[in-house]
Amino acid sequence: xxxxxxxxxxxxxxxxxxxxxxxxxxxxxxxxxxxxxxxxxxxxxxxxxxxxxxxxxxxxxxxxxxxxxxxxxxxxxxxxxxxxxxxxxxxxxxxxxxxxxxxxxxxxxxxxxxxxxxxxxxxxxxxxxxxxxxxxxxxxxxxxxxxxxxxxxxxxxxxxxxxxxxxxxxxxxxxxxxxxxxxxxxxxxxxxxxxxxxxxxxxxxxxxxxxxxxxxxxxxxxxxxxxxxxxxxxxxxxxxxxxxxxxxxxxxxxxxxxxxxxxxxxxxxxx
Amino acid sequence: xxxxxxxxxxxxxxxxxxxxxxxxxxxxxxxxxxxxxxxxxxxxxxxxxxxxxxxxxxxxxxxxxxxxxxxxxxxxxxxxxxxxxxxxxxxxxxxxxxxxxxxxxxxxxxxxxxxxxxxxxxxxxxxxxxxxxxxxxxxxxx
Numbered sequence: 001x002x003x004x005x006x007x008x009x010x011x012x013x014x015x016x017x018x019x020x021x022x023x024x025x026x027x028x029x030x031x032x033x034x035x036x037x038x039x040x041x042x043x044x045x046x047x048x049x050x051x052x053x054x055x056x057x058x059x060x061x062x063x064x065x066x067x068x069x070x071x072x073x074x075x076x077x078x079x080x081x082x083x084x085x086x087x088x089x090x091x092x093x094x095x096x097x098x099x100x101x102x103x104x105x106x107x108x109x110x111x112x113x114x115x116x117x118x119x120x121x122x123x124x125x126x127x128x129x130x131x132x133x134x135x136x137x138x139x140x141x142x143x144x145x146x147x148x149x150x151x152x153x154x155x156x157x158x159x160x161x162x163x164x165x166x167x168x169x170x171x172x173x174x175x176x177x178x179x180x181x182x183x184x185x186x187x188x189x190x191x192x193x194x195x196x197x198x199x200x201x202x203x204x205x206x207x208x209x210x211x212x213x214x215x216x217x218x219x220x221x222x223x224x225x226x227x228x229x230x231x232x233x234x235x236x237x238x239x240x241x242x243x244x245x246x247x248x249x250x251x252x253x254x255x256x257x258x259x260x261x262x263x264x265x266x267x268x269x270x271x
Numbered sequence: 272x273x274x275x276x277x278x279x280x281x282x283x284x285x286x287x288x289x290x291x292x293x294x295x296x297x298x299x300x301x302x303x304x305x306x307x308x309x310x311x312x313x314x315x316x317x318x319x320x321x322x323x324x325x326x327x328x329x330x331x332x333x334x335x336x337x338x339x340x341x342x343x344x345x346x347x348x349x350x351x352x353x354x355x356x357x358x359x360x361x362x363x364x365x366x367x368x369x370x371x372x373x374x375x376x377x378x379x380x381x382x383x384x385x386x387x388x389x390x391x392x393x394x395x396x397x398x399x400x401x402x403x404x405x406x407x408x409x410x411x412x413x
Contacts, residue, residue, distance in 0.1 A: 014322050064340070095344040125347045150355065
Protein backbone atom coordinates (compact mmCIF):
# COMPACT_ATOMS: atom_id res chain seq x y z
CA UNK A 1 0.00 0.00 0.00
CA UNK A 2 2.78 2.41 0.99
CA UNK A 3 4.70 1.51 -2.14
CA UNK A 4 1.56 2.10 -4.22
CA UNK A 5 1.13 5.53 -2.63
CA UNK A 6 4.79 6.34 -3.34
CA UNK A 7 4.41 5.48 -7.01
CA UNK A 8 0.88 6.72 -7.59
CA UNK A 9 0.16 7.54 -11.24
CA UNK A 10 -0.11 11.32 -11.70
CA UNK A 11 -3.23 10.79 -13.82
CA UNK A 12 -5.11 9.53 -10.74
CA UNK A 13 -4.32 12.86 -9.06
CA UNK A 14 -5.56 14.67 -12.19
CA UNK A 15 -8.88 12.79 -11.95
CA UNK A 16 -9.29 13.79 -8.29
CA UNK A 17 -8.50 17.44 -9.09
CA UNK A 18 -10.92 17.33 -12.06
CA UNK A 19 -13.72 16.01 -9.84
CA UNK A 20 -12.80 18.47 -7.08
CA UNK A 21 -13.15 21.39 -9.52
CA UNK A 22 -16.12 20.12 -11.54
CA UNK A 23 -18.44 18.89 -8.78
CA UNK A 24 -18.67 22.14 -6.72
CA UNK A 25 -19.28 24.06 -9.97
CA UNK A 26 -22.03 21.67 -11.08
CA UNK A 27 -23.61 21.50 -7.61
CA UNK A 28 -23.50 25.33 -7.11
CA UNK A 29 -21.75 25.07 -3.76
CA UNK A 30 -21.06 28.49 -2.20
CA UNK A 31 -18.62 28.93 0.66
CA UNK A 32 -18.90 31.89 3.07
CA UNK A 33 -16.66 34.79 1.99
CA UNK A 34 -15.52 37.70 4.16
CA UNK A 35 -14.37 40.86 2.32
CA UNK A 36 -10.93 42.13 3.29
CA UNK A 37 -9.74 45.72 3.88
CA UNK A 38 -8.21 46.32 0.42
CA UNK A 39 -11.35 45.12 -1.38
CA UNK A 40 -13.63 47.20 0.86
CA UNK A 41 -11.43 50.24 0.04
CA UNK A 42 -12.22 49.84 -3.69
CA UNK A 43 -15.92 49.47 -2.91
CA UNK A 44 -15.91 52.58 -0.71
CA UNK A 45 -14.10 54.61 -3.38
CA UNK A 46 -16.73 53.70 -5.97
CA UNK A 47 -19.49 54.63 -3.50
CA UNK A 48 -17.77 58.00 -3.13
CA UNK A 49 -17.65 58.40 -6.92
CA UNK A 50 -21.37 57.54 -7.10
CA UNK A 51 -22.22 60.29 -4.62
CA UNK A 52 -20.30 62.80 -6.77
CA UNK A 53 -21.95 61.56 -9.98
CA UNK A 54 -18.46 60.85 -11.29
CA UNK A 55 -16.80 59.03 -14.17
CA UNK A 56 -14.55 55.97 -13.85
CA UNK A 57 -11.85 54.86 -16.26
CA UNK A 58 -11.64 51.09 -16.47
CA UNK A 59 -8.53 49.69 -18.12
CA UNK A 60 -8.60 46.10 -19.36
CA UNK A 61 -5.07 44.66 -19.42
CA UNK A 62 -5.64 40.94 -19.58
CA UNK A 63 -6.30 38.21 -22.10
CA UNK A 64 -8.07 34.90 -22.49
CA UNK A 65 -5.52 32.94 -20.42
CA UNK A 66 -6.41 34.88 -17.26
CA UNK A 67 -10.09 35.51 -18.07
CA UNK A 68 -11.40 32.95 -15.52
CA UNK A 69 -9.82 35.06 -12.77
CA UNK A 70 -10.17 38.55 -14.23
CA UNK A 71 -13.52 38.48 -16.04
CA UNK A 72 -15.59 37.85 -12.86
CA UNK A 73 -13.73 40.78 -11.31
CA UNK A 74 -14.63 43.04 -14.23
CA UNK A 75 -18.27 41.89 -14.09
CA UNK A 76 -18.54 42.55 -10.35
CA UNK A 77 -17.03 46.03 -10.74
CA UNK A 78 -19.29 46.87 -13.68
CA UNK A 79 -22.32 45.61 -11.78
CA UNK A 80 -21.46 47.88 -8.86
CA UNK A 81 -20.85 50.91 -11.12
CA UNK A 82 -24.00 50.49 -13.20
CA UNK A 83 -26.17 49.80 -10.15
CA UNK A 84 -25.01 53.14 -8.68
CA UNK A 85 -25.29 55.03 -12.02
CA UNK A 86 -21.54 55.60 -12.28
CA UNK A 87 -20.40 56.45 -15.82
CA UNK A 88 -17.68 54.23 -17.26
CA UNK A 89 -15.07 54.76 -19.95
CA UNK A 90 -13.31 51.50 -20.84
CA UNK A 91 -9.99 51.10 -22.63
CA UNK A 92 -7.77 48.12 -23.46
CA UNK A 93 -3.99 48.05 -23.20
CA UNK A 94 -3.69 44.39 -24.17
CA UNK A 95 -4.55 43.28 -27.74
CA UNK A 96 -6.52 40.26 -26.51
CA UNK A 97 -8.69 42.32 -24.17
CA UNK A 98 -11.27 44.06 -26.45
CA UNK A 99 -13.47 40.98 -26.97
CA UNK A 100 -13.60 40.29 -23.25
CA UNK A 101 -14.18 43.94 -22.34
CA UNK A 102 -16.95 44.38 -24.90
CA UNK A 103 -18.68 41.20 -23.73
CA UNK A 104 -18.65 42.31 -20.08
CA UNK A 105 -19.73 45.89 -20.86
CA UNK A 106 -22.63 44.88 -23.10
CA UNK A 107 -23.88 42.07 -20.87
CA UNK A 108 -23.84 44.03 -17.61
CA UNK A 109 -24.89 47.24 -19.39
CA UNK A 110 -27.98 45.49 -20.78
CA UNK A 111 -28.70 44.02 -17.35
CA UNK A 112 -29.08 47.55 -15.97
CA UNK A 113 -30.57 49.11 -19.11
CA UNK A 114 -27.58 51.38 -19.78
CA UNK A 115 -27.13 53.33 -23.00
CA UNK A 116 -23.90 53.31 -24.97
CA UNK A 117 -22.32 56.75 -25.31
CA UNK A 118 -24.33 58.13 -22.39
CA UNK A 119 -23.69 55.74 -19.50
CA UNK A 120 -20.59 54.02 -20.82
CA UNK A 121 -18.11 54.22 -23.67
CA UNK A 122 -15.64 51.70 -25.05
CA UNK A 123 -12.53 53.14 -26.68
CA UNK A 124 -10.96 49.82 -27.73
CA UNK A 125 -7.32 48.79 -27.84
CA UNK A 126 -4.26 50.96 -28.27
CA UNK A 127 -0.68 49.63 -28.48
CA UNK A 128 2.12 51.40 -26.65
CA UNK A 129 1.79 50.25 -23.03
CA UNK A 130 3.04 53.04 -20.72
CA UNK A 131 3.24 55.60 -23.55
CA UNK A 132 -0.56 55.34 -23.94
CA UNK A 133 -0.92 56.16 -20.24
CA UNK A 134 1.46 59.13 -20.61
CA UNK A 135 -0.40 60.29 -23.69
CA UNK A 136 -3.78 60.07 -21.95
CA UNK A 137 -2.39 62.18 -19.12
CA UNK A 138 -1.73 64.95 -21.65
CA UNK A 139 -4.75 64.53 -23.91
CA UNK A 140 -7.07 61.55 -24.12
CA UNK A 141 -7.92 62.33 -27.76
CA UNK A 142 -4.27 61.96 -28.72
CA UNK A 143 -4.29 58.37 -27.53
CA UNK A 144 -7.91 57.55 -28.40
CA UNK A 145 -9.26 59.93 -31.07
CA UNK A 146 -12.25 57.62 -31.60
CA UNK A 147 -14.08 54.82 -29.84
CA UNK A 148 -13.89 51.12 -30.70
CA UNK A 149 -16.23 51.59 -33.68
CA UNK A 150 -14.66 54.74 -35.11
CA UNK A 151 -16.97 57.35 -33.58
CA UNK A 152 -15.00 60.50 -32.62
CA UNK A 153 -14.96 61.13 -28.86
CA UNK A 154 -16.51 64.59 -29.45
CA UNK A 155 -19.64 62.85 -30.75
CA UNK A 156 -20.21 60.78 -27.61
CA UNK A 157 -22.08 62.55 -24.81
CA UNK A 158 -20.00 60.85 -22.13
CA UNK A 159 -16.56 61.62 -23.54
CA UNK A 160 -17.01 65.06 -25.13
CA UNK A 161 -15.91 66.92 -21.97
CA UNK A 162 -13.15 64.51 -20.93
CA UNK A 163 -9.67 65.85 -21.71
CA UNK A 164 -7.04 64.17 -19.51
CA UNK A 165 -6.71 61.43 -16.93
CA UNK A 166 -7.30 64.01 -14.20
CA UNK A 167 -10.89 64.38 -15.42
CA UNK A 168 -11.67 60.91 -14.10
CA UNK A 169 -12.81 60.50 -10.51
CA UNK A 170 -11.29 57.05 -10.27
CA UNK A 171 -9.04 54.90 -12.45
CA UNK A 172 -9.04 51.12 -12.11
CA UNK A 173 -6.72 48.75 -13.96
CA UNK A 174 -7.58 45.07 -14.42
CA UNK A 175 -4.12 43.59 -14.87
CA UNK A 176 -2.73 40.20 -15.77
CA UNK A 177 0.78 41.51 -16.44
CA UNK A 178 2.91 44.35 -15.13
CA UNK A 179 0.60 47.18 -16.20
CA UNK A 180 -0.15 48.37 -12.65
CA UNK A 181 3.39 48.71 -11.31
CA UNK A 182 5.20 49.60 -14.55
CA UNK A 183 2.61 51.59 -16.56
CA UNK A 184 -0.18 53.06 -14.44
CA UNK A 185 1.65 53.95 -11.22
CA UNK A 186 4.89 55.55 -12.56
CA UNK A 187 3.45 57.14 -15.73
CA UNK A 188 -0.12 57.77 -14.59
CA UNK A 189 -0.98 57.93 -10.89
CA UNK A 190 2.38 59.30 -9.74
CA UNK A 191 2.63 61.88 -12.53
CA UNK A 192 -0.96 63.09 -12.71
CA UNK A 193 -2.21 62.27 -9.20
CA UNK A 194 -5.64 60.67 -9.67
CA UNK A 195 -7.30 58.13 -7.34
CA UNK A 196 -6.12 54.72 -8.51
CA UNK A 197 -6.67 51.06 -7.65
CA UNK A 198 -6.25 47.76 -9.44
CA UNK A 199 -7.25 44.17 -9.74
CA UNK A 200 -4.79 41.43 -10.62
CA UNK A 201 -4.25 37.68 -10.76
CA UNK A 202 -3.56 35.98 -7.42
CA UNK A 203 0.13 35.36 -8.13
CA UNK A 204 0.72 39.07 -8.80
CA UNK A 205 -0.96 40.41 -5.67
CA UNK A 206 2.06 40.19 -3.29
CA UNK A 207 4.13 42.31 -5.72
CA UNK A 208 1.55 45.10 -5.41
CA UNK A 209 1.28 45.25 -1.60
CA UNK A 210 4.05 47.92 -1.31
CA UNK A 211 1.97 50.24 -3.53
CA UNK A 212 -0.94 49.89 -1.09
CA UNK A 213 1.31 50.79 1.83
CA UNK A 214 2.71 53.80 -0.04
CA UNK A 215 -0.81 55.03 -0.80
CA UNK A 216 -0.27 54.94 -4.57
CA UNK A 217 -3.07 52.39 -4.75
CA UNK A 218 -6.29 52.90 -2.79
CA UNK A 219 -7.21 49.23 -2.87
CA UNK A 220 -6.56 45.92 -4.56
CA UNK A 221 -8.62 42.98 -5.77
CA UNK A 222 -6.30 39.97 -5.71
CA UNK A 223 -7.30 37.09 -7.97
CA UNK A 224 -10.50 35.11 -7.84
CA UNK A 225 -10.68 35.58 -4.06
CA UNK A 226 -10.70 39.36 -4.51
CA UNK A 227 -13.41 39.08 -7.16
CA UNK A 228 -15.50 36.82 -4.90
CA UNK A 229 -15.12 39.28 -2.03
CA UNK A 230 -16.30 42.07 -4.32
CA UNK A 231 -19.30 40.01 -5.41
CA UNK A 232 -20.16 39.59 -1.73
CA UNK A 233 -19.99 43.36 -1.22
CA UNK A 234 -22.11 44.01 -4.30
CA UNK A 235 -24.59 41.42 -3.04
CA UNK A 236 -24.68 39.28 -6.16
CA UNK A 237 -22.99 35.87 -6.12
CA UNK A 238 -21.67 35.13 -9.60
CA UNK A 239 -18.84 33.24 -11.27
CA UNK A 240 -16.12 34.27 -8.79
CA UNK A 241 -18.00 32.98 -5.75
CA UNK A 242 -18.76 29.72 -7.58
CA UNK A 243 -15.15 29.49 -8.75
CA UNK A 244 -13.83 29.96 -5.22
CA UNK A 245 -15.64 26.79 -4.10
CA UNK A 246 -13.96 24.83 -6.89
CA UNK A 247 -10.58 26.43 -6.18
CA UNK A 248 -10.85 25.74 -2.44
CA UNK A 249 -11.75 22.10 -3.11
CA UNK A 250 -8.79 21.72 -5.50
CA UNK A 251 -6.46 23.24 -2.88
CA UNK A 252 -7.84 20.83 -0.25
CA UNK A 253 -7.23 17.82 -2.52
CA UNK A 254 -3.65 18.94 -3.21
CA UNK A 255 -3.01 19.40 0.54
CA UNK A 256 -4.40 15.91 1.23
CA UNK A 257 -2.14 14.39 -1.44
CA UNK A 258 0.89 16.24 -0.02
CA UNK A 259 0.10 14.92 3.48
CA UNK A 260 -0.38 11.35 2.15
CA UNK A 261 2.82 11.59 0.11
CA UNK A 262 4.85 12.73 3.11
CA UNK A 263 3.34 10.09 5.38
CA UNK A 264 4.10 7.37 2.83
CA UNK A 265 7.65 8.67 2.43
CA UNK A 266 8.43 8.67 6.18
CA UNK A 267 6.77 5.27 6.73
CA UNK A 268 8.76 3.73 3.87
CA UNK A 269 12.00 5.08 5.42
CA UNK A 270 11.20 3.44 8.76
CA UNK A 271 10.91 0.05 7.07
CA UNK B 272 -6.93 -1.34 -31.97
CA UNK B 273 -4.75 -0.10 -29.12
CA UNK B 274 -5.93 0.79 -25.61
CA UNK B 275 -5.48 4.49 -26.36
CA UNK B 276 -7.80 4.23 -29.38
CA UNK B 277 -10.52 2.71 -27.18
CA UNK B 278 -10.02 5.51 -24.62
CA UNK B 279 -10.26 8.11 -27.40
CA UNK B 280 -13.43 6.63 -28.94
CA UNK B 281 -14.98 6.20 -25.49
CA UNK B 282 -14.36 9.83 -24.55
CA UNK B 283 -15.70 11.15 -27.89
CA UNK B 284 -18.87 9.07 -27.46
CA UNK B 285 -19.22 10.27 -23.85
CA UNK B 286 -18.80 13.88 -24.97
CA UNK B 287 -21.40 13.41 -27.73
CA UNK B 288 -23.83 11.71 -25.31
CA UNK B 289 -23.50 14.50 -22.69
CA UNK B 290 -24.09 17.18 -25.32
CA UNK B 291 -27.05 15.22 -26.69
CA UNK B 292 -28.61 15.12 -23.21
CA UNK B 293 -27.93 18.84 -22.67
CA UNK B 294 -29.50 19.68 -26.04
CA UNK B 295 -32.51 17.42 -25.44
CA UNK B 296 -33.11 18.89 -21.97
CA UNK B 297 -32.88 22.44 -23.31
CA UNK B 298 -29.84 23.34 -21.16
CA UNK B 299 -27.98 23.95 -24.42
CA UNK B 300 -29.86 25.78 -27.15
CA UNK B 301 -29.82 24.29 -30.66
CA UNK B 302 -28.46 27.45 -32.29
CA UNK B 303 -25.06 29.05 -33.02
CA UNK B 304 -24.64 29.97 -29.36
CA UNK B 305 -25.09 26.34 -28.30
CA UNK B 306 -22.80 25.18 -31.10
CA UNK B 307 -20.15 27.65 -29.94
CA UNK B 308 -20.33 26.31 -26.38
CA UNK B 309 -19.95 22.70 -27.61
CA UNK B 310 -16.93 23.64 -29.77
CA UNK B 311 -15.33 25.61 -26.91
CA UNK B 312 -15.88 22.75 -24.46
CA UNK B 313 -14.54 20.18 -26.96
CA UNK B 314 -11.41 22.20 -27.70
CA UNK B 315 -10.79 22.78 -23.99
CA UNK B 316 -11.03 19.04 -23.30
CA UNK B 317 -8.79 18.37 -26.31
CA UNK B 318 -6.14 20.65 -24.79
CA UNK B 319 -6.43 18.95 -21.39
CA UNK B 320 -6.03 15.56 -23.07
CA UNK B 321 -2.30 16.32 -23.01
CA UNK B 322 -2.42 15.42 -19.30
CA UNK B 323 -3.08 11.83 -20.40
CA UNK B 324 -0.39 11.89 -23.08
CA UNK B 325 0.55 13.79 -26.24
CA UNK B 326 -1.97 13.03 -29.01
CA UNK B 327 -3.18 14.31 -32.43
CA UNK B 328 -6.34 15.83 -30.93
CA UNK B 329 -4.23 17.98 -28.61
CA UNK B 330 -2.01 19.08 -31.49
CA UNK B 331 -5.08 19.97 -33.58
CA UNK B 332 -6.58 22.09 -30.77
CA UNK B 333 -3.21 23.68 -29.98
CA UNK B 334 -2.72 24.82 -33.58
CA UNK B 335 -6.25 26.20 -33.76
CA UNK B 336 -5.74 28.23 -30.59
CA UNK B 337 -2.39 29.64 -31.76
CA UNK B 338 -3.82 30.53 -35.17
CA UNK B 339 -6.96 32.16 -33.79
CA UNK B 340 -5.00 34.14 -31.18
CA UNK B 341 -2.47 35.40 -33.76
CA UNK B 342 -5.23 36.37 -36.20
CA UNK B 343 -7.26 38.10 -33.48
CA UNK B 344 -4.27 40.14 -32.29
CA UNK B 345 -3.39 41.08 -35.88
CA UNK B 346 -7.01 42.18 -36.41
CA UNK B 347 -6.81 44.43 -33.37
CA UNK B 348 -3.56 46.02 -34.55
CA UNK B 349 -4.87 46.42 -38.09
CA UNK B 350 -8.31 47.96 -37.50
CA UNK B 351 -7.47 50.05 -34.44
CA UNK B 352 -4.04 51.36 -35.40
CA UNK B 353 -2.55 50.46 -38.78
CA UNK B 354 -5.70 51.09 -40.81
CA UNK B 355 -7.76 53.19 -38.38
CA UNK B 356 -5.13 55.74 -37.50
CA UNK B 357 -2.20 55.48 -39.90
CA UNK B 358 -3.58 54.42 -43.27
CA UNK B 359 -6.67 56.64 -43.16
CA UNK B 360 -4.75 59.73 -41.99
CA UNK B 361 -1.81 59.26 -44.35
CA UNK B 362 -4.21 58.74 -47.24
CA UNK B 363 -5.76 62.11 -46.47
CA UNK B 364 -2.40 63.93 -46.58
CA UNK B 365 -2.43 66.80 -49.05
CA UNK B 366 -6.18 66.54 -49.56
CA UNK B 367 -9.05 68.67 -48.21
CA UNK B 368 -9.37 66.61 -44.98
CA UNK B 369 -5.63 66.70 -44.37
CA UNK B 370 -4.44 67.72 -40.89
CA UNK B 371 -1.09 69.57 -40.93
CA UNK B 372 0.32 67.70 -37.91
CA UNK B 373 -0.32 64.36 -39.57
CA UNK B 374 2.90 64.68 -41.58
CA UNK B 375 4.66 63.64 -38.37
CA UNK B 376 2.98 60.23 -38.67
CA UNK B 377 5.44 59.40 -41.45
CA UNK B 378 8.32 59.15 -38.94
CA UNK B 379 6.91 56.41 -36.63
CA UNK B 380 5.39 54.65 -39.66
CA UNK B 381 8.80 54.47 -41.31
CA UNK B 382 10.43 53.25 -38.08
CA UNK B 383 7.71 50.61 -37.76
CA UNK B 384 8.21 49.46 -41.35
CA UNK B 385 11.96 49.19 -40.77
CA UNK B 386 11.27 46.57 -38.11
CA UNK B 387 9.84 44.31 -40.82
CA UNK B 388 13.28 44.21 -42.48
CA UNK B 389 14.14 41.54 -39.89
CA UNK B 390 12.71 39.05 -42.35
CA UNK B 391 15.59 39.87 -44.74
CA UNK B 392 19.16 38.75 -44.08
CA UNK B 393 20.52 41.52 -46.24
CA UNK B 394 18.51 44.43 -44.78
CA UNK B 395 17.84 43.02 -41.31
CA UNK B 396 20.28 45.46 -39.69
CA UNK B 397 17.91 48.33 -40.58
CA UNK B 398 15.41 47.05 -38.00
CA UNK B 399 17.86 48.08 -35.26
CA UNK B 400 17.42 51.74 -36.19
CA UNK B 401 13.97 51.63 -34.60
CA UNK B 402 15.44 50.97 -31.15
CA UNK B 403 17.52 53.86 -29.74
CA UNK B 404 19.86 51.82 -27.53
CA UNK B 405 20.85 49.09 -30.01
CA UNK B 406 21.08 51.74 -32.74
CA UNK B 407 23.65 53.66 -30.71
CA UNK B 408 25.58 50.45 -30.23
CA UNK B 409 25.41 49.89 -33.98
CA UNK B 410 27.22 53.14 -34.66
CA UNK B 411 29.54 53.18 -31.63
CA UNK B 412 33.21 52.32 -32.28
CA UNK B 413 34.25 48.84 -31.22
